[in-house]
Amino acid sequence: xxxxxxxxxxxxxxxxxxxxxxxxxxxxxxxxxxxxxxxxxxxxxxxxxxxxxxxxxxxxxxxxxxxxxxxxxxxxxxxxxxxxxxxxxxxxxxxxxxxxxxxxxxxxxxxxxxxxxxxxxxxxxxxxxxxxxxxxxxxxxxxxxxxxxxxxxxxxxxxxxxxxxxxxxxxxxxxxxxxxxxxxxxxxxxxxxxxxxxxxxxxxxxxxxxxxxxxxxxxxxxxxxxxxxxxxxxxxxxxxxxxxxxxxxxxxxxxxxxxxxxxxxxxxxxxxxxxxxxxxxxxxxxxxxxxxxxxxxxxxxxxxxxxxxxxxxxxxxxxxxxxxxxxxxxxxxxxxxxxxxxxxxxxxxxxxxxxxxxxxxxxxxxxxxxxxxxxxxxxxxxxxxxxxxxxxxxxxxxxxxxxxxxxxxxxxxxxxxxxxxxxxxxxxxxxxxxxxxxxxxxxxxxxxxxxxxxxxxxxxxxxxxxxxxxxxxxxxxxxxxxxxxxxxxxxxxxxxxxxxxxxxxxxxxxxxxxxxxxxxxxxxxxxxxxxxxxxxxxxxxxxxxxxxxxxxxxxxxxxxxxxxxxxxxxxxxxxxxxxxxxxxxxxxxxxxxxxxxxxxxxxxxxxxxxxxxxxxxxxxxxxxxxxxxxxxxxxxxxxxxxxxxxxxxxxxxxxxxxxxxxxxxxxxxxxxxxxxxxxxxxxxxxxxxxxxxxxxxxxxxxxxxxxxxxxxxxxxxxxxxxxxxxxxxxxxxxxxxxxxxxxxxxxxxxxxxxxxxx
Amino acid sequence: xxxxxxxxxxxxxxxxxxxxxxxxxxxxxxxxxxxxxxxxxxxxxxxxxxxxxxxxxxxxxxxxxxxxxxxxxxxxxxxxxxxxxxxxxxxxxxxxxxxxxxxxxxxxxxxxxxxxxxxxxxxxxxxxxxxxxxxxxxxxxxxxxxxxxxxxxxxxxxx
Numbered sequence: 001x002x003x004x005x006x007x008x009x010x011x012x013x014x015x016x017x018x019x020x021x022x023x024x025x026x027x028x029x030x031x032x033x034x035x036x037x038x039x040x041x042x043x044x045x046x047x048x049x050x051x052x053x054x055x056x057x058x059x060x061x062x063x064x065x066x067x068x069x070x071x072x073x074x075x076x077x078x079x080x081x082x083x084x085x086x087x088x089x090x091x092x093x094x095x096x097x098x099x100x101x102x103x104x105x106x107x108x109x110x111x112x113x114x115x116x117x118x119x120x121x122x123x124x125x126x127x128x129x130x131x132x133x134x135x136x137x138x139x140x141x142x143x144x145x146x147x148x149x150x151x152x153x154x155x156x157x158x159x160x161x162x163x164x165x166x167x168x169x170x171x172x173x174x175x176x177x178x179x180x181x182x183x184x185x186x187x188x189x190x191x192x193x194x195x196x197x198x199x200x201x202x203x204x205x206x207x208x209x210x211x212x213x214x215x216x217x218x219x220x221x222x223x224x225x226x227x228x229x230x231x232x233x234x235x236x237x238x239x240x241x242x243x244x245x246x247x248x249x250x251x252x253x254x255x256x257x258x259x260x261x262x263x264x265x266x267x268x269x270x271x272x273x274x275x276x277x278x279x280x281x282x283x284x285x286x287x288x289x290x291x292x293x294x295x296x297x298x299x300x301x302x303x304x305x306x307x308x309x310x311x312x313x314x315x316x317x318x319x320x321x322x323x324x325x326x327x328x329x330x331x332x333x334x335x336x337x338x339x340x341x342x343x344x345x346x347x348x349x350x351x352x353x354x355x356x357x358x359x360x361x362x363x364x365x366x367x368x369x370x371x372x373x374x375x376x377x378x379x380x381x382x383x384x385x386x387x388x389x390x391x392x393x394x395x396x397x398x399x400x401x402x403x404x405x406x407x408x409x410x411x412x413x414x415x416x417x418x419x420x421x422x423x424x425x426x427x428x429x430x431x432x433x434x435x436x437x438x439x440x441x442x443x444x445x446x447x448x449x450x451x452x453x454x455x456x457x458x459x460x461x462x463x464x465x466x467x468x469x470x471x472x473x474x475x476x477x478x479x480x481x482x483x484x485x486x487x488x489x490x491x492x493x494x495x496x497x498x499x500x501x502x503x504x505x506x507x508x509x510x511x512x513x514x515x516x517x518x519x520x521x522x523x524x525x526x527x528x529x530x531x532x533x534x535x536x537x538x539x540x541x542x543x544x545x546x547x548x549x550x551x552x553x554x555x556x557x558x559x560x561x562x563x564x565x566x567x568x569x570x571x572x573x574x575x576x577x578x579x580x581x582x583x584x585x586x587x588x589x590x591x592x593x594x595x596x597x598x599x600x601x602x603x604x605x606x607x608x609x610x611x612x613x614x615x616x617x618x619x620x621x622x623x624x625x626x627x628x629x630x631x632x633x634x635x636x637x638x639x640x641x642x643x644x645x646x647x648x649x650x651x652x653x654x655x656x657x658x659x660x661x662x663x664x665x666x667x668x669x670x671x672x673x674x675x676x677x678x679x680x681x682x683x684x685x686x687x688x689x690x691x692x693x694x695x696x697x698x699x700x701x702x703x704x705x706x707x708x709x710x711x712x713x714x715x716x717x718x719x720x721x722x723x724x725x726x727x728x729x730x731x732x733x734x735x736x737x738x739x740x741x742x743x744x745x746x747x748x749x750x751x752x753x754x755x756x757x758x
Numbered sequence: 759x760x761x762x763x764x765x766x767x768x769x770x771x772x773x774x775x776x777x778x779x780x781x782x783x784x785x786x787x788x789x790x791x792x793x794x795x796x797x798x799x800x801x802x803x804x805x806x807x808x809x810x811x812x813x814x815x816x817x818x819x820x821x822x823x824x825x826x827x828x829x830x831x832x833x834x835x836x837x838x839x840x841x842x843x844x845x846x847x848x849x850x851x852x853x854x855x856x857x858x859x860x861x862x863x864x865x866x867x868x869x870x871x872x873x874x875x876x877x878x879x880x881x882x883x884x885x886x887x888x889x890x891x892x893x894x895x896x897x898x899x900x901x902x903x904x905x906x907x908x909x910x911x912x913x914x915x916x917x
Contacts, residue, residue, distance in 0.1 A: 016851050023859030024847040024866055026794020026834035032860075033793040117779060209798040209806055209860045209894050258796075258860030259894045290799045489858030489895045643854045647900060651857060654896035677799040677892070684892055685885040692899060 010501040010508045011706045014643035018494050018513060019256065019487075029255040031228045032210045036217055036283040040069050042276055043119035044286065045109040045126040046295060047101035050137075050364040050670030051149070052130030054099060054108070061125040062111055067118040070280060071126070073109045074098040077275050084275070086238050088266040089162055090174065091154045093330040093367070095242075095271045101130065102149050102329035103364050104671045105295030107272065112280055135364035135670050139326035140303050142172045142363045149329055149362035158237075160464060162335055164595055174327060174360040175335035177342045179598030181414050182353035184309075187318035191309025195390050199382040200737040203301040203326065203665040204658075205294050206371050207682055208488075210258020212296055213287035214269040216277035223274050224251040230264045230486050231526035232516040238267050239274050250274075253517040257488035261655070262370035263297050264488070265528055266333060294675040298665060299371035300337060301326040304345070304382035309353075314396055316405050318353040319414075321345040323379065325360050325368070332369035334360045340460060341375030343415040343598055347383035348424050348458045348609070349405040354414040356598065364670050373459070373716040374529055377656060380457030381738060384721035388453065389734065398454060398725065399432050416599040417460075421709075422607040423635035423699040428456055430697055434631045435613040444730070449618050450628070453725025456611030457717030460604030461710060464590035465525035467532075467539040471500055471547040473580040475573070477565035479506060481543075484516040484524035485536045490712050491644040492532050496540045498640050499705055503544035522583075530710025533640065534606055537705035538586040547582025554580060588703070606701050606709045609635035612653065612718030616726040623746025625727060627657070627689040634714040636696040638707030645711050649694035652715035658683040660720040664739050763827035767792075768836035774823075782818035782826060783807050786833060794834035794863040805891030808864035809833045815871055834863035837870070845915065846870045849908035850901075857895035864891050869905050877916075878909050 022028040045062075059071040074096040077084045084095040097108045109126055113119035136142045136149070149172055155165035165175055188194060214227035223243075229235050232252040240250045257264060269286050277284040288296065302325055309318035323345055327334035342358030391401035406425055412418050431454050432438075444450035470482040481500050487493040497511035514521055524536060551568065555561045558571035569578050588605035615629035632653045639645040662681050666673045674680045694715060700707035724735050733748035747754055760775040767790060774789045786792040786809070795818045798806040802817035809818045810832040811825075837844040846869045849855070856862040865888065872879060872887045879887065884905045893901070 014854075016854065017856075019859070020851040021838075021843070021847075023856055023862050024843070024850050025838050026792075026863040028859050030796075030860065032796060033787065207894055208858075209804060209892065210796070210858070211798065257858060258798075259858045261894070290801075489856075491857070647854055647857060647895075647897060650899050651896040654898065655894070676801060677803045678801050682892060682894060683896060683898075685889045685898055688885070688898055 010498045011640050012642065013498065015494050015498055015508045015641055017491055018497055018509065030210055030258050031213050031215060031226050031255050032258060032287060034215055034226055036215065039283040039285055040112040040114060040280055041116035041119050042110045042112050042273065042284050042286040043116065043123040044107045044292065045111065045123045047097065047104055047106040047108050049101060049130055049132055050104050051135035052101055052132040054097060054101060055129040055131055057109055058127040059109060062122040065118060065122040065125065067113050067115055068122045069112040069114065071109060071111050072276060072279065080275055080279055081242055084242060086242060086267045086271050087156055087331060088158060088234065088333050089156055089165060089335040090331045091156050092150055095275055103366055105366055106329065110272065110276060112276060112284060137363050137365055137667065137670055139301060139324040139361045139363060142361045143324060143359055145172060148172060149364060161340070161592065163592065165335060172362040174331045174362060175338050177339040177358040177598065179343050179354060179356040179414060184318045184320055184353040184355035187353035188309045191317050192312045193310045193394070194307065195310065195386070195393065196307040197386050197389060198303065198305045198736065199385055201302045201378045201381055202738050203365065204299045204663045205665060205680065206261040206263035206297065207293065208259030208261060208263050211288040211290055211293040212264060212268050214273045215283060215285040216273040217283040218277040218281055222249045222251065223278060224253065225270050225274055226253050227270050228257050228264050229254055229270065230257070230260045230488060230528055231266055232486065232518055233484055233523045234266055234526055235270045236518045239271060242271060251517070251519045254486050254515060257486055260488035261372045262528065265370055265526060268296055290677060291675045294665060294672055295366050297332065298328065298366050298368045300334060300368040300375065300378065302378040304379065306382050306386045308386065308390060310390060310394065314394060314401055314404050316349055316351050319346045319351050320355045323358040326363050326365065327360050328363055328365040328367040330367040331360065332367045334368055337370065337375040340462065341379060343593060343603065344376065344458060344460065345379045345383065346414045347387065348407050348456060350407045350411050351414060365667065370528055372652060372655060373713045376457055376459045376713070377659065377716045377720060380455060380717045381720045384455035384457065384718065385724050388721065388725040388728065399428065399437050402428055402456065415593060415603050416601055417603040419607060421699055421701045422458065422609055423697045424456065424458065424609050426697045426699065427609050427611050427633045427635055430633045430695065431611050431613040431631060434693065434695065444617055447620055449620055449730040450615065451726045451728070451730025452613070452615045453722045453729055454611065454613045455718035455721035455725060459608040459713065459717070461534065461606050461608065462529040462531050463588050463605055465531060465535060466585065466587045467524045467536040468522035468585045469536060469539040469543040470522055471543040471582040473547050473551060473565065475566065475569035475576045475578050478510065479504060480512040480514055481540065482514045482521045483536055483540060484521045485532045486516055486527040488527065490648060491641060492527065495533060495640045495644065496536065499537055499540045500544045502706065503541060504548055530608060530712045533708050533710045534704050535586055537708060539584040541705045542584025542586060543582045546584060547580050550582060551580045605703060608710060608714045610714035610717040612722040614722040614726045616723060616730055618727060618730045618745060620731060620749065622742060623749060624742040625745060627723060629691040630689040632694040632715045634696050634711060635699050636711045637701035637704050637709035638698060639696065640706065640708050645696060646694050648711050649715040650692060652713060653694065653719055654683050654688065656716040656719040657687065660723055660738060660740060662739055662741065761824055763824055765826045765828060766830045768832060768839065776823040778824060780823040782809065782821040782823050785823035786818065792833050792835050796860060804861065805864040805868065806861050808867050810867060810871065815868055834867055837866065844870065845911035846908040849904045849911055853900050853904035853907055855900040855904035856897050861891060861893045865893070865901060869908060872905065873909055873912055877913060879905065
């Protein structure tokens with residue numbers, strides 16, 4: 001290099017998080033803790049019925065409470081925003097309920113007050129009258145029901161991958177995605193064996209420990225929104241669209257997020273606080289309680305019917321899947337889950353004849369969206385439980401059966417895209433090795449039976465999406481990175497700094513990462529779907545390379561080649577002055593799936609592969625079981641920060657363990673009965689498997705920055721079915737619905753019917 | 759209705775006017791700008807709002823502000839007040855024992871208290887002692903490593 005720099009490897013080093021000191025000392029900045037002078041707190045009044053026409057909202061008692069600034073309803077919102085609807089797929093969600101309420105917990109009105117306790121108290125005095133309508137909760141029923149959650153559907157038209165969404169009316173099906181490969185009908189007729197099963201998953205919540213929170217500060221012809229958001233660029237675009245403003249009138253800033261997991265994507269509270277602040281001419285903050293958080297976003301419950309035709313030789317010759325996604329009352333990003341995860345529903349197997357139908361369905365439940373894995377854990381639950389059942393039925397070893405059928409490098413997945421840099425086989429073999437699969441397993445005692453199981457899954461990354469980054473070299477030789485990737489705990493600030501440092505020959509710890517601020521940091525689609533390392537990583541690398549080239553040109557121009565960076569600036573500008581600004585933009589190539597066949601030659605920039613091996617011990621008298629061993633194996637490309645990758649893998653697996661063993665939102669007539677951490681349990685120290693390991697298969701990802709790929713969701717894939725498969729191995733019963741509770745195991749062992757799903 | 763209380767906060771004598779319904783999280787954040795203790799679950803189940811009152815860890819979301827009248831209150835912000843990090847904080851950083859960091863102050867304070875009671879805790883003791891603190895990022899394996907590393911650091915300093 002023409003400019004003198006360090007020569008230490010920055011990529012591949014386990015750099016401690018840049019913000020470590022702030023986080024261990026309680027000084028890290030979260031929107032949760034932000035206050036502005038004159039700020040009002042908003043408290044939401046919510047619907048208590050699942051479906052009904054709003055007849056009247058009585059706010060008089062609330063308005064009379066001392067200290068109340070104002071009470072705002074949906075009709076008030078319309079005085080500022082004539083069409084106050086938002087959403088990434090459909091413009092279906094009102095800022096506050098208009099005409100109708102569609103689920104219990106839907107925001108209907110807001111009280112504003114200087115004192116949050118006053119707002120809280122006044123909100124309880126609001127009364128609403130409704131003409132109740134019949135409601136529908138089950139995703140399969142809703143698909144054909146005559147009760148309609150929305151009369152008419154208006155596609156947002158924002159994202160190119162959702163171009164098939166249609167304006168429809170009188171249906172609860174927001175999107176039906178289909179994939180046809182080969183001739184499944186004929187292959188089933190010719191198959192030696194046919195197997196069919198139905199699986200369910202439950203509604204769960206992300207429960208980030210920093211609940212959803214947003215704060216808006218009005219200006220004369222502008223608004224600034226401080227928000228715990230994973231998608232600041234989208235928030236700006238969507239708020240500007242709603243207000244009829246240009247993007248540069250809306251400024252969106254984030255801080256560190258106290259967890260995200262998909263809960264803080266697209267628009268959550270941002271439209272509401274923006275409108276309230278503009279109406280009140282004061283800053284307005286709404287921070288949800290843990291309880292309220294359950295009413296804003298969930299993970300799709302699903303029903304999956306899956307059918308396979310298998311030859312005598314143990315080859316899967318045909319597979320048919322029907323997946324119903326319970327989207328709740330507003331589509332959020334459900335249609336993308338339905339399509340983008342839907343096309344993987346046949347699993348990581350080489351199957352010539354595939355027929356898939358995937359339905360995004362509206363119901364009268366809280367909206368469902370993205371949650372770590374974006375639909376993949378629900379599908380792997382079905383196809384890996386099913387695959388295990390087939391192996392058992394055919395008396396084939398589960399690993400051997402998978403080896404016979406697995407998609408090998410270069411073979412096309414059902415969607416038509418060849419598997420490249422997808423270490424499915426290597427992951428499977430590593431799981432087998434770590435589980436010592438070749439040796440007989442300890443079977444336990446008569447009272448405490450032991451068993452083991454495996455599962456493997458895969459995911460495509462979101463495409464086509466754009467990331468832009470700016471690298472700014474200051475005149476003293478220090479450097480700032482401007483990017484809109486949100487660090488919600490995954491360690492993106494650190495990984496991006498490592499990429500910049502590697503290119504520029506600097507120390508990662510010395511790179512300043514500027515947090516998302518749409519007035520300052522450039523566009524990024526969002527921090528979701530394990531896309532940042534690959535997409536933003538590439539943009540950041542290009543920005544750093546651009547800065548490096550410009551710095552070298554500057555050195556040549558100033559006759560300072562080979563000098564330290566400050567000397568280059570001094571030679572050019574006569575003092576410590578000036579900047580070198582590098583810009584990088586990245587968008588991967590993409591081919592949209594064909595509308596009729598679902599076929600695409602290039603559906604994803606990279607594949608994520610993850611699997612699990614599990615050993616369980618089941619108490620045959622009570623059904624109580626514990627996971628004695630959990631092995632996670634993932635294809636992680638070339639890790640930028642190996643320690644951060646390991647923590648992402650074990651963290652994702654433990655989260656999925658909660659979704660497998662106990663987490664479940666319980667609804668009675670559409671009313672959620674367990675919206676608190678007292679009644680909705682998330683994993684703690686005492687829930688961990690005795691033996692938990694997370695390992696990776698290193699496989700260079702072509703096109704990834706330094707061979708890296710995304711890893712945030714990968715370890716969620718295999719956990720649930722591996723546990724069900726191990727329980728089957730231990731006690732000979734099959735669990736078809738999540739969560740796998742001791743009661744479910746007990747009922748299955750004693751031939752009792754399972755509990756109602758919700 | 760407000761009541762004037764006096765207490766010791768991170769070694770300093772302070773006073774404040776508190777309403778009967780104010781909890782300790784609000785008092786610390788609103789009156790003293792100490793935001794390391796955070797209300798999350800609001801039910802004393804997650805440990806994000808942990809502070810020490812008279813040497814005992816409490817959930818500040820369930821602790822009425824007026825109860826600290828005359829008490830000695832220690833928050834996460836005091837641990838590195840002298841400039842250097844506490845050995846527990848160092849160990850958490852070195853072992854990557856946090857991700858989003860929202861729950862971290864609670865874990866750090868609990869660990870400091872654990873090591874005062876049991877300088878060399880077993881894995882089992884660590885898990886049980888910290889079972890009232892939740893980490894949704896699930897940095898649990900790394901937290902166990904950090905607690906053991908902190909124990910070693912503390913022992914080495916004591917020698």
